[in-house]
Amino acid sequence: MPKRPKTNRKNAAKNPMQTIFTRFMFIVAIFILWIGGITVRLVNLQVNQHEWLSKKAQNQRRDQFNSKMLRGTIFDRSERALAMSVKVKSLYANPSEIEDIEGTAKTLAETLKISKKEITETLTDGKQNNKKFVWIQRKIDEDTVQEINNKLEVKELKKYDLPRFSGLYWKEEQKRNYPYKTLAAQIVGFSNADDVGQAGIEQSKESILKGEIVKSWQERDRLGRVYDESEIEREPPKDIVLTISNSIQYKTEQALEKGVKAANAKSGMAVVFDPKTGEVLAMANYPTFDPNKLNESEPETWKNKAIQDVYSPGSVFKSIAYSGALEEKLITPSGQIDGRKGYIEVGGRRFNDPHGAKIMTYSEALAISSNYAAIKTALGLGKDKFYNYAHKFGFGEATGIELPAEQSGVLRSPDKWNGDSLASMAIGYEVSVTALQAAAAYGAIANDGVRVQPHIIKEIRKADGSIISTTEPEKTQIFSAETARNLRGMLSQVVEKGTAKRAQLNGYSSAGKTGTAWKYDPAIRRYNPAKYVSSFVGFAPVENPSVVIAVVMDEPRGGARDGGQVSAPVFKEIAEQILPEMNVIPDGRISPQVLPDEDVPDTVDGDAFDTEVLEENSVEENASVNGELKTGKIEEKENKSKERLSEKEKPKIDQKSKEKLKNDKPPDEDKKSTKKRSAVLPNEKPKDEKKKKLTDERSKQKT
Amino acid sequence: MRSRKITTTQNRKPTIRREREPLSWKYILLTSFCGLILVVGFFGAARQHFASINYGIENSKLKKQIEELKSDQGRIKLAREIALSPAEIKKSAKKLGFVEMTASNIQSFHAETVSGEKANVNKASINKASELKVAASNKSEVEKNKSKKKDKKEKSIENKIQIAKK
Numbered sequence: 001m002p003k004r005p006k007t008n009r010k011n012a013a014k015n016p017m018q019t020i021f022t023r024f025m026f027i028v029a030i031f032i033l034w035i036g037g038i039t040v041r042l043v044n045l046q047v048n049q050h051e052w053l054s055k056k057a058q059n060q061r062r063d064q065f066n067s068k069m070l071r072g073t074i075f076d077r078s079e080r081a082l083a084m085s086v087k088v089k090s091l092y093a094n095p096s097e098i099e100d101i102e103g104t105a106k107t108l109a110e111t112l113k114i115s116k117k118e119i120t121e122t123l124t125d126g127k128q129n130n131k132k133f134v135w136i137q138r139k140i141d142e143d144t145v146q147e148i149n150n151k152l153e154v155k156e157l158k159k160y161d162l163p164r165f166s167g168l169y170w171k172e173e174q175k176r177n178y179p180y181k182t183l184a185a186q187i188v189g190f191s192n193a194d195d196v197g198q199a200g201i202e203q204s205k206e207s208i209l210k211g212e213i214v215k216s217w218q219e220r221d222r223l224g225r226v227y228d229e230s231e232i233e234r235e236p237p238k239d240i241v242l243t244i245s246n247s248i249q250y251k252t253e254q255a256l257e258k259g260v261k262a263a264n265a266k267s268g269m270a271v272v273f274d275p276k277t278g279e280v281l282a283m284a285n286y287p288t289f290d291p292n293k294l295n296e297s298e299p300e301t302w303k304n305k306a307i308q309d310v311y312s313p314g315s316v317f318k319s320i321a322y323s324g325a326l327e328e329k330l331i332t333p334s335g336q337i338d339g340r341k342g343y344i345e346v347g348g349r350r351f352n353d354p355h356g357a358k359i360m361t362y363s364e365a366l367a368i369s370s371n372y373a374a375i376k377t378a379l380g381l382g383k384d385k386f387y388n389y390a391h392k393f394g395f396g397e398a399t400g401i402e403l404p405a406e407q408s409g410v411l412r413s414p415d416k417w418n419g420d421s422l423a424s425m426a427i428g429y430e431v432s433v434t435a436l437q438a439a440a441a442y443g444a445i446a447n448d449g450v451r452v453q454p455h456i457i458k459e460i461r462k463a464d465g466s467i468i469s470t471t472e473p474e475k476t477q478i479f480s481a482e483t484a485r486n487l488r489g490m491l492s493q494v495v496e497k498g499t500a501k502r503a504q505l506n507g508y509s510s511a512g513k514t515g516t517a518w519k520y521d522p523a524i525r526r527y528n529p530a531k532y533v534s535s536f537v538g539f540a541p542v543e544n545p546s547v548v549i550a551v552v553m554d555e556p557r558g559g560a561r562d563g564g565q566v567s568a569p570v571f572k573e574i575a576e577q578i579l580p581e582m583n584v585i586p587d588g589r590i591s592p593q594v595l596p597d598e599d600v601p602d603t604v605d606g607d608a609f610d611t612e613v614l615e616e617n618s619v620e621e622n623a624s625v626n627g628e629l630k631t632g633k634i635e636e637k638e639n640k641s642k643e644r645l646s647e648k649e650k651p652k653i654d655q656k657s658k659e660k661l662k663n664d665k666p667p668d669e670d671k672k673s674t675k676k677r678s679a680v681l682p683n684e685k686p687k688d689e690k691k692k693k694l695t696d697e698r699s700k701q702k703t
Numbered sequence: 704m705r706s707r708k709i710t711t712t713q714n715r716k717p718t719i720r721r722e723r724e725p726l727s728w729k730y731i732l733l734t735s736f737c738g739l740i741l742v743v744g745f746f747g748a749a750r751q752h753f754a755s756i757n758y759g760i761e762n763s764k765l766k767k768q769i770e771e772l773k774s775d776q777g778r779i780k781l782a783r784e785i786a787l788s789p790a791e792i793k794k795s796a797k798k799l800g801f802v803e804m805t806a807s808n809i810q811s812f813h814a815e816t817v818s819g820e821k822a823n824v825n826k827a828s829i830n831k832a833s834e835l836k837v838a839a840s841n842k843s844e845v846e847k848n849k850s851k852k853k854d855k856k857e858k859s860i861e862n863k864i865q866i867a868k869k
Contacts, residue, residue: 070777081784087774142778179784218763227759229766250789577803 063218069211070174071195072237074188074202076246077279077458081179082188083202083291085195085211088175089145090138095126097167104167111151112137136168138193139175160224174211176202178291184249186304187242187283187403187456190291199302201240201456204404208238208460236463243279243458248272251577252282256551259570260286263534263556269306269435270570272578273548275443275539278452278473280401281547281578283307283436307399307406310432311533311552314517314563315369315499317390317428319445319487321378322366324389326486327479330380333363333490339372347419351375351427363490367498369514371427378426383414386422392478393441394451395433402457402471409433428517429527435535439550442512442537445488446545448481492542503538503568505575507586511545512538512571514563519555531555536567540575541587549574 045053074083091112098104101123109116119136126134140148152163162170176191189200195211197203216231252270260268272282283306289297303309325331342357343350356370365373378386390396396411410432412421417430424430433441436454444451453473461467491511495503499514515535521528535552539545551567551574560566579586785791 080787081780084777084781084784086777086781087770142774177781179781180788181790183788183790219759221756221760225760226763227756229763247789 061219061221063220064215065218066213066215067172068174068195068213069234069236071176071191071211072209072463073239074209075239075241076184076244076249077242077281078245078247079241080246082184082242082244082246083176083178085174085176088139088141088173089170090173091136091140091148091163092169092171093123093126093134093136094132094167094169095123095134096130096132098123098127099166101127104165107152107165108136108168111148139173145170158223160220176291180246181290181292182288183246183253184242184244184283185288185291186285186302186306187244188291189404190294190302200304200403201242204402205240205457205460208240211237238460238462238468240460241458243274243277243281243456244283245281247581248578249282249284251581252574253284253286253288255570255573255577256284256286258573259551259566260553262558262569263553263560263566264558265534265553265566266555266557267305268551268553268570269309270552270574271306271435271439271548271550272574273436273439273443273454273550275446275452275545275548278440278443278454278475279458280436280454280456282574283456304403304405305554306435306552307401307403308434309554310407310409310434311535311554312429312517312520312527313431313433313438313535314428314515314533315374316438316513316515316535316537316563317431317433318366318369318374318426319442319491319513320390320393320395321374321381321386321426322362322490323393323445323479323483323487324381324385325377327389327483328381328385331362331377333486334361336361337365337370337373337376339365339370339376341372344372344375344423346375346379346423347421349420349423351423363493364497366490366513367493367496369494369499374426375423378422383417383422386425387411387414389478390425390431392451392476393444394437395431395441399434399436399440399454400474401436401454406436407434409437428515432520435550435552438535438537438552439548442539442550443548444478445484445491446539446548447484449477449479449484451476451478488539488542488545491538495538499562499564500536500538500568502564503536503571503575505540505572505579505588507588507590508540508575508579508584509542509588510538510540510571510575511542512536512549512568514568516562532561534561534563534566536563536571538568538571538575540579541584543587546582546584547575547578 070087071085073081073085076082093104095101101120105116105119105123108114108119114137122134122136125131149162149164152165152168154164154166157164157166159166174195176195178185178188178190185200187200189197189202189204191197191202197206197209202209212234214231214234216229218226219228220226252272256268256270259265268284268286270282270284271280273280283304285301285303285305287298287301289301322331326333336359338359339353339356340358342354343352345351351371353370353372355368356365356372360368360370360373362373362377364370381389390411395409398406398408400406410430412430417425421430440451440454443454452475455471455473457471459467459470488511491513492509494500494513495510500512503510503512513536515533515537517533517535518527518529519531519533520526521531533552533554534556535550537548537550539548549571551570553563553566553570556566558566
């Protein structure tokens with residue numbers, strides 16, 4: 001038998017393949033152990049320590065910051081931006097990252113042109129208190145930002161963001177700008193450093209204009225480069241379109257400024273109002289301010305006096321009594337009233353009326369602003385009806401305009417009246433109104449008895465231009481169209497023949513009422529005869545009024561103080577400029593000069609509160625305006641200079657006017673115009689003329 | 704006992720060991736190909752990762768640029784509004800000699816338009832005349848230009864001749 005080969009285990013173990021396999025398996029086992037270890041560690045890290053580690057990782061690569069969306073824009077009716085926000089940058093520091101505080105402060109002081117001491121103190125304080133955020137300078141414009149970036153560049157520093165200076169960073173902010181500066185400053189208002197509205201539309205519509213805070217994240221690589229960004233989307237703020245026209249507003253402000261300066265008044269306000277739509281086209285205040293430079297302005301000028309200040313309307317309020325009496329068919333414009341007594345006593349108080357001491361029509365009475373006729377008319381109307389009409393006109397309650405802090409004025413209910421209250425109220429005392437209320441009330445007369453609620457916001461729209469809401473004003477018929485027509489005719493007589501001749505327009509017919517009232521002085525708790533509020537509220541053209549303008553002058557301290565001389569010229573200037581712009585076709589006579597320069601008496605006309613009690617002081621008051629007495633020498637000088645001027649200018653003016661008249665008009669008109677020019681005030685007419693007129697009118701009435 | 708054991712082992716059939724075949728080239732190639740694909744895949748993924756990061760960086764740069772442009776636009780709008788403010792317009796209009804609009808201006812404008820309407824009656828003839836005038840003036844201008852060009856050419860030739868002589 002052949003011998004079998006001996007199977008030796010040692011030999012088998014020495015089999016190379018077996019050895020390789022064993023070794024391989026050994027290595028695999030080690031690997032498995034290693035991988036197992038890693039797996040265990042990974043599981044531990046990713047499951048047990050997941051939250052802590054993810055936060056840590058996020059903090060390392062992710063920046064989270066909050067930014068505010070740009071505040072909404074305020075436009076005027078012709079899409080011009082009256083207030084808009086622009087992105088600007090603010091410089092801040094992380095004091096813990098700054099090692100050389102002195103050096104940094106020095107560089108910053110040089111570039112930003114601010115005191116080194118201030119910066120050093122801020123940075124040192126920040127470092128000591130371990131602060132990570134300290135403002136250096138806020139809201140810097142783009143050009144300055146670039147300049148600062150160039151100056152603060154340290155080339156050796158590895159920093160991705162600008163400025164390349166350790167510990168200094170930019171933060172994006174927004175700056176509110178008012179490109180038209182002082183234009184409509186009280187309407188638009190202003191916002192503070194934190195972009196929160198503080199006055200005007202900015203305040204009242206804060207919730208609409210406010211930009212939401214947007215949270216956003218940025219992921220950065222090790223070099224600080226941003227490779228991923230995300231943010232929570234928010235609805236952008238809305239824009240507001242006002243009814244204001246920048247051009248009309250500008251013209252109104254210019255005319256008002258001129259008027260206030262000419263009258264040497266404390267302040268002035270004017271409202272331009274569309275009686276048909278209720279849109280406020282302009283609302284001006286003087287003195288005014290620039291919302292871009294709040295620090296340089298006085299807080300008193302921030303107030304929108306046209307809605308926040310109340311005053312006694314004086315004779316402007318007489319129209320209320322007349323409108324009520326016309327509506328109730330108690331009077332007619334051509335009806336006569338006997339005022340020859342020259343005064344009227346109501347509730348034990350005597351109301352003087354030197355100008356109305358004659359037999360006159362109601363139309364004439366309103367034209368010359370007769371206190372007697374107004375009081376008599378109000379008495380005929382009665383307490384309750386007078387109050388109702390005044391209330392219907394919107395007095396005694398806020399108009400509801402979309403502006404903050406609007407005053408409602410004062411109109412007491414009849415149960416709180418004194419014996420003479422009705423008489424006082426008929427001539428515009430014991431009531432107080434705002435300029436806007438007066439304009440809105442006359443708007444009703446201009447709009448055939450329909451009172452349209454004044455509003456200043458035309459529409460609110462989204463940033464993409466789609467309209468969210470448009471304002472639809474409330475309309476109320478307060479008296480008939482016939483009454484309105486009659487009253488318009490009566491008010492046009494005020495301008496043509498009465499106290500408001502200076503409101504005659506070149507090219508357009510106009511109507512309105514002057515008002516001059518003593519100011520209520522809270523210090524002495526009664527009307528102060530040394531302080532006046534002179535106003536004029538009018539509209540044009542008379543037949544189809546396109547615009548109502550209210551002009552109020554607070555404490556005019558010049559020679560003339562009554563509304564006809566102080567406020568009416570402002571009305572004229574505003575109306576003459578804005579009516580052509582509004583494409584209103586002229587309905588009146590167009591001539592280079594309608595009125596010749598009249599000598600304006602220093603005394604106040606029948607508009608003033610002419611009672612017996614107060615009359616004693618009037619002589620002194622007329623002689624001195626706020627204690628400023630004219631000396632004899634000055635008066636003499638002024639008279640001489642006037643004479644010289646008149647001597648020099650007379651022949652020239654005469655020649656010029658004659659030439660112009662010849663060129664412009666036919667000979668028949670020529671005569672009429674000369675007649676008009678030579679016409680004097682009604683109360684200055686010779687007696688014969690008055691008698692003739694009266695007889696003529698009586699014969700007309702009889703026929 | 705030992706012998707018996709030996710006998711048992713001796714009787715047992717010898718274990719047959721399969722001879723392992725040497726790794727075939729096909730197998731090696733396939734493995735290396737798979738490995739290659741894996742490696743290429745890894746590289747591809749890494750490349751994509753870095754590319755995405757780069758794109759992200761570029762994207763954020765562009766976003767920043769858009770924001771800067773938007774804020775620039777805002778600033779330009781602001782500058783435009785400042786330039787369009789009535790006070791500025793009035794200043795520049797006065798410089799250009801414009802007059803403020805008044806009722807008398809409107810009337811003169813209306814008068815002009817009325818006269819314009821009357822004039823429309825003879826518009827055709829006037830237009831023809833004006834066209835002829837324009838054509839004539841154009842012709843004369845063309846001729847003038849031609850003569851100017853000729854003069855220039857002659858002058859330049861003369862200059863060249865003079866330079867050549869020198």
